[in-house]
Amino acid sequence: MTAAVFDMREQLLADRRRRQLYTAATLAIVVAILVSGYSEANSLNSGGFLRGLALFFDYPSQIVQEAWEAGLSGMAALMWRYLPALIETLNIAFxxxxxxxxxxxxxxLSSTRNLDVWPPLIPVVRRVMDVMRAFPELIIALFLIFILGASPVPAMIAVAFHTSGALGKLFSEVNENIDMKPVEGLKAVGASWLQRVRFGVLPQVxxxxxxxxxxxxxxxxxxSxxxxxxxxxxxGSELARTIGWGKGAGDETAALFLLLFGSIVAIDQFSSWARARLTTGEGLRLAAARV
Structure with missing residues (x-):
């Protein structure tokens, strides 16, 4: 019996060493392919990666310099000038x-197992969400622009399509972690499926x-x-234009970056405030008072 255990141990160790050897060989091959691919790409590059690395901060420093030369009044005027472009981007995103x-x-709600959904529907909806978030917004927008023409509408459809798949996955995971006692209580008193979702699920999620x-x-x-x-x-169209112009448009590029950064900060602050109100129950109490 002892000899059999010893032989089994030796076999397991040998298998482990073999797997480690295979792993090391695979990593070595991958590294060799990456290095050779980088060398080939770098040889085809007219400037060269290492030579271009030294110039990495030239363009950002040019943008900062031109923004500094424009001054506060000039930057404020540029930001006001490009505010309609930001509003258009925010409209697309909203x-x-x-x-x-x-x-x-x-x-x-159609793909959550603990909400009494028809079982065959769940995997179908989950695969649909996989497909919706598998394609980047840029690919969908390029396809729609080819069909519908250049306008904000293809961008809105593309972003909404990807958002549905991404948020649907996150929302379904939130649904699966709710406390089922309120839902079961509503079901026991004869509430319909929509009533159980409205009064037992939504307040929690x-x-x-x-x-x-x-x-x-x-x-x-x-x-967007x-x-x-x-x-x-x-x-984005304005950024493409100012960046394409290169020297002489750095102040405009800086103004566009500041507008975009400010909008992101504002949305983040509003998100923190709104979530705090809902988490502490103030928002839920106001909603209950309206009902």
Missing amino acids: VATILGGLLAMVLS APNYLSYFLLRLEINVRA AILGFVGAGGI
């Missing part, structure tokens, strides 16, 4: 987040829903700005 958030709620919703709004503001580079309008 509308897309609202539409995507509403669809995400429907998808999440509202703070997390709002937190994820506003976090996604921040992401969508940045995504990026989509402007491919013709979706808004602040």
Whole structure:
């Protein structure tokens, strides 16, 4: 019996050493491929990576210098000039987040196992959400711009489509962690499925829903700005123009960056305030008083 245990131990150790050897060999091959690929790419690059690295901060320093030369009054005038572009980007992000958030709620409630959902529907809805968040907003927007033309509408549809899949996944995980006692109590007194969701689920998940919703709004503001580079309008189109001009437009680029940064900070502060009100119960008490 002892000899059999010893042989088994030796076999396990040998298997472990073999796996470690295979792992080390695989890592060595991957590193060799990466190094050779980098060398080949660097040789095809007209400037060279290491030579370009020394010039990395030249353009940012140029932007800061031109913004400094413009002064406070010049920067304020530029920010006021580009405010409509920021509003257009925020409109794209707000509308897309609202539409995507509403669809995400429907998808999440339809894919939560502990809410008495028809079992065959759950995997179908989950795969649909996987598909919706598998494609980046940029790819969807490029496809829609090719069909619908360059305008904010393709950007809004693209961002809303991706938002539905991403928020639906997060919302469904929140749903699965709720306390089921209120839901079971409502079911025991004959409440319908919609009533159980409204009075037993939503009051519990509202703070997390709002937190994820506003976090996604921040992401969508940045995504909407990026989509402007491919013709979706808004602040991204202005950034593409000023960056493309290079020298002489650094103050405009700085003004656009400041507007975008300020909007992100404002949304983040509002998110913290709104979630605190819901978490402490003030928001829920106001909602109950209205009902």
